[in-house]
Amino acid sequence: MNKPRLYSGMQPSADSLQIGNYIGALLQWRELQTSYDAFFSVVDLHALTVAQNPAELREKTRRTAAQYIAAGIEPSQSTLYVQSHVRAHAELAWILSTITGFGEAGRMTQFKDKSARYGADATSVGLFTYPVLMAADILLYQTDVVPVGDDQKQHVELTRDLAERFNSRFGETFTVPVPVIQKETARIYDLQNPTAKMSKSAESDAGVLWMLDDPAKSAKKIMRAVTDNEGTVRFDREAKPGVSNLLTIYAALTGRQIPAIEDEYAGRGYGDFKKGLAEVVVEEFAPVRSRALELLDDPAELDRILAENAARADAVADRTLSDVYDRVGLLRRA
Template structure:
């Protein structure tokens, strides 16, 4: 069974990405799982080409440094020809209404006088990502579930019209993971694309910067060390981060420290130690571009081999192969 997941290079990989997804891919992934850097998705809004290229390489290095199997990883744009061909076939299978009712498109396009067409059509590209690799399952949160439903609809429609080519993928809820919130504003998730990075811990932040960000984390003035996400979200966020790094329960950790300062020190130390080997291995890969390029090229070959027969069949049956 093939399970497919992706990460978009819209910013530097942050602690929430690592604890919530990348670490799980490394420790729980199987030989059939597929992971990719979705750099084409990073082009739906204005972007800096050099930054996109740099972030793509950085994210690839982070995944490898975290222990994700090289054979399971590739960069989306390395299959741009295959994806371009299949996306066109699927766009000719999709209706305008299906694309336009995607919630993310409506939210991001709201109030904008000029919206890139790619923002409307990228769910079809996402469907191509899924169907090209023959994914059986796609772990997604609520914000992406609608896109997997579109992939399912397009797969069924193509299969029913032209012939059986595509696996109809199933959306699955990913295993429960750390809910990492912004350290300076615990009402929002920690995000790699945040405009203000004061509360965002990035995987490649040096230890002293990680410590400074954690020690400046917003808590409250109640002075009560307890795990209460609703009434003390800042404190709960720190406890959840520490729990993710230590494997202990947040409530148990709340009973083990004597002050907010002691908790922040414990979180800073745990995060620094959790990220230390990942940061070192990532920097080593980035300092060896030839090796990173070799791994990337091999990943592209494997991804292309997985998809060749499926693309050829789709083109042939739709009348253009």
């Protein structure tokens, strides 16, 4: 029996992914790949919606792919590839854009938020059509399920609408995907500003735990994390955001329940708790960092893996695109 197909991806937006990416996406992908025919992409075309330094984008793309593998995404079990290595993504996005309403695309919350923030002149057409490219990413592979957070659910709903519209107009062509809201995952906050989401764009690097950080550096960041004056290790997001954030990280990486961690550190103070968390983080990420750096030190091997996986993705995508071209009436090249 064939496994249902799953698609997901992340942009190559920094030299290193951060712990929020690991907990919120990679850990779940690693688990899902055993039950699904999974396609995981480094979506570098999406990254072009903001200005990029070409050399840096290439390096970020390579580093992101290496971290996927190091975190446990198996290229022999899943299809792990770079989006731009499969040209059908851009080609299908154009076809889908011709059946997407201007108002429909303009209602996407992320576009409205970013265009309001940066202004019309600084907002690219690429950002406007970003959800259409995302729809192409998903539909190319006849995807059954798409694991998403709440912030991307609207884009998957547009994907479903476009699939149904195309199927109605041209005949059954696309699988209509189902968005699967990822099981409740920890939202990870900045270590120095625990009311703000941990982000690559944080004002201070001291608040961000990077997957490729030196272990000693990660431990130091945790020991210096903002807490409060109470001295009690207990979860209270409103009153104790710093301690609650550290408890969330501890629970996510160990699989333990927060009350059990609270009990373990009852009466022991923040120093012991932070030391314990630092040990957990170092133990989790030291092998991930080591494997990622090993891959980056052998670019020929990493390129081989990505090329092999892109060929597998291409084979699936080309079948879909060929069917789409026939359906819409494009003349085949002799």
